[in-house]
Amino acid sequence: MSMLKEGRPTAPVAVEQGDAIPATFTGNRGLMLEEALIFELGDDRTTGVDLEPAPAAPSRLGGLDRSAPIGLAGLSEPETVRHYTRLSRQNYGIDLGVFPLGSCTMKHNPRLNESVARLPGFADVHPLQPVSTVQGALGVMEQLSDWLLKLTNMAAVALSPKAGAHGELCGLLAIRAALEAQGDARSVILVPESAHGTNPATAAFCGYRVEDIPATEDGRVNVAALTARLGPDVAAVMITNPNTCGLFERDMKVIADAVHGVGAFVYCDGANFNAIVGRVRPGDLGVDAMHINLHKTFSTPHGGGGPGSGPVVLSAALAPYAPLPFVERGEDGSLHLIEEETAGEHHAGSFGRMTAFHGQMGMYTRALTYMLSHGNDGLRQVSGDAVLNANYVLRSLEGVLDAPFGAAGPCMHEALFSDKGLAEGFSTIDVAKGLIDEGFHPMTMYFPLVVHGAMLVEPTETESKAGLDQFIGALRSVATRAKNGDPSLKGAPHFAPRRRLDETQAARKPVLSWTPPAPAEAAE
Numbered sequence: 001m002s003m004l005k006e007g008r009p010t011a012p013v014a015v016e017q018g019d020a021i022p023a024t025f026t027g028n029r030g031l032m033l034e035e036a037l038i039f040e041l042g043d044d045r046t047t048g049v050d051l052e053p054a055p056a057a058p059s060r061l062g063g064l065d066r067s068a069p070i071g072l073a074g075l076s077e078p079e080t081v082r083h084y085t086r087l088s089r090q091n092y093g094i095d096l097g098v099f100p101l102g103s104c105t106m107k108h109n110p111r112l113n114e115s116v117a118r119l120p121g122f123a124d125v126h127p128l129q130p131v132s133t134v135q136g137a138l139g140v141m142e143q144l145s146d147w148l149l150k151l152t153n154m155a156a157v158a159l160s161p162k163a164g165a166h167g168e169l170c171g172l173l174a175i176r177a178a179l180e181a182q183g184d185a186r187s188v189i190l191v192p193e194s195a196h197g198t199n200p201a202t203a204a205f206c207g208y209r210v211e212d213i214p215a216t217e218d219g220r221v222n223v224a225a226l227t228a229r230l231g232p233d234v235a236a237v238m239i240t241n242p243n244t245c246g247l248f249e250r251d252m253k254v255i256a257d258a259v260h261g262v263g264a265f266v267y268c269d270g271a272n273f274n275a276i277v278g279r280v281r282p283g284d285l286g287v288d289a290m291h292i293n294l295h296k297t298f299s300t301p302h303g304g305g306g307p308g309s310g311p312v313v314l315s316a317a318l319a320p321y322a323p324l325p326f327v328e329r330g331e332d333g334s335l336h337l338i339e340e341e342t343a344g345e346h347h348a349g350s351f352g353r354m355t356a357f358h359g360q361m362g363m364y365t366r367a368l369t370y371m372l373s374h375g376n377d378g379l380r381q382v383s384g385d386a387v388l389n390a391n392y393v394l395r396s397l398e399g400v401l402d403a404p405f406g407a408a409g410p411c412m413h414e415a416l417f418s419d420k421g422l423a424e425g426f427s428t429i430d431v432a433k434g435l436i437d438e439g440f441h442p443m444t445m446y447f448p449l450v451v452h453g454a455m456l457v458e459p460t461e462t463e464s465k466a467g468l469d470q471f472i473g474a475l476r477s478v479a480t481r482a483k484n485g486d487p488s489l490k491g492a493p494h495f496a497p498r499r500r501l502d503e504t505q506a507a508r509k510p511v512l513s514w515t516p517p518a519p520a521e522a523a524e
């Protein structure tokens with residue numbers, strides 16, 4: 001080992017890892033800090049603020065006053081700041097490292113988007129302000145709509161849906177409204193086996209019966225099976241393109257023509273639009289409705305269940321049924337928000353509203369900033385680079401991980417692997433947990449269902465070659481351990497705040513409230 005002048009080692013000293021390391025008194029490991037629940041930390045005598053006692057006043061609560069303490073944990077300000085900062089360090093985010101969740105498109109959120117969204121004229125608008133005072137905000141909605149329509153070659157767009165799944169609901173409601181207007185309510189929606197779970201869930205939620213369409217050997221929709229099933233009871237097909245195996249559905253136009261031939265509609269799940277933006281316009285493929293996840297293709301943040309945005313583009317056949325509200329430019333050049341159906345107007349058939357107001361303004365501003373800062377050629381490069389990066393991952397794992405469709409040619413924006421070839425007793429979960437020890441968020445696991453032990457890796461275009469090489473090195477190492485049956489991998493993650501949690505129990509029987517421990521019995 002070499003030393004600096006001061007005698008300090010320049011290379012880390014190899015130490016034996018594992019359970020031989022003695023437990024620390026605090027439970028902390030170096031700078032990885034343990035953190036208790038806020039209720040366990042606080043007590044009701046501590047407070048971060050110093051308020052005067054409220055003056056006595058007669059109650060106006062009609063006898064409904066609280067009779068017991070509210071039970072909030074009392075913490076001082078520094079304790080509160082540390083609590084949340086420690087918790088945040090146990091989280092992983094796109095600003096920390098490669099976040100290869102396939103289908104989710106965890107790309108960098110440009111800081112330019114953030115500064116534009118925080119301009120007071122955008123950040124402080126209120127949905128009930130008079131329209132004359134928010135012409136700029138409506139202008140953002142108009143321009144964003146214009147970009148979305150041009151990029152997709154569709155006739156109309158509903159901006160208000162708040163996520164991809166909400167967009168699916170919007171699209172199917174428009175399809176149902178169109179069919180009902182023809183007096184032809186139908187009952188079945190066809191969904192390929194590889195679909196995201198939200199597709200059949202949305203169809204079922206709308207009251208349709210969902211029928212599976214099988215995949216071919218090469219991971220695409222089985223066109224023969226689909227066309228054989230088409231008939232007068234089919235309302236729509238929902239197809240993801242590129243699909244969740246990371247492959248382009250080349251027969252989309254043939255499928256759309258067959259679907260239209262029986263009077264049904266084509267819903268395209270556009271979650272993977274980031275692979276084709278600037279290159280393929282779904283309107284040219286016969287799509288009738290497609291959601292666009294602004295938090296995937298157009299780089300807005302994925303909120304923790306927070307502000308997503310899933311605008312839906314619609315074909316001319318569905319445009320009359322689009323939900324309210326939408327922005328229109330009047331003859332005097334000013335922008336109007338159409339909020340009500342008006343008899344005789346082109347929107348008289350609108351199926352209603354998706355949201356109370358206009359949708360996620362902050363996401364519109366960010367997405368439009370992304371579009372304007374990239375331009376048409378930049379967006380085209382985004383999809384090209386996303387596909388290039390995914391193929392680099394796919395080819396770099398050759399000989400280590402099985403790629404079920406890898407032999408057939410390049411993938412689109414995500415690379416799909418299976419657990420075939422891992423040692424007996426080892427599966428995808430072990431590879432994923434091993435990646436956590438390497439400092440990476442795992443890839444999407446066990447989805448799509450058409451592949452055994454699926455691992456879906458989506459690097460996105462914003463990773464550099466150096467970042468990808470690090471990730472590939474880690475994945476090759478972990479996958480090799482899984483192939484060789486390295487028993488230490490079964491215990492991974494060894495270096496995370498928690499090891500393997502019972503996720504099924506946590507989902508099925510969540511413990512959502514805290515019960516104070518019983519007071520200690522007085523010593524006799």
Ligand SMILES: *Cc1c(COP(=O)(O)O)cnc(C)c1O
Pocket residue numbers: 103104163164165166196198240244269271272293308310
């Ligand atoms: C992300 C995703 C969805 C759902 O989108 P949300 O914005 O998360 O509601 C639907 N389909 C596919 C293929 C997806 O990747």
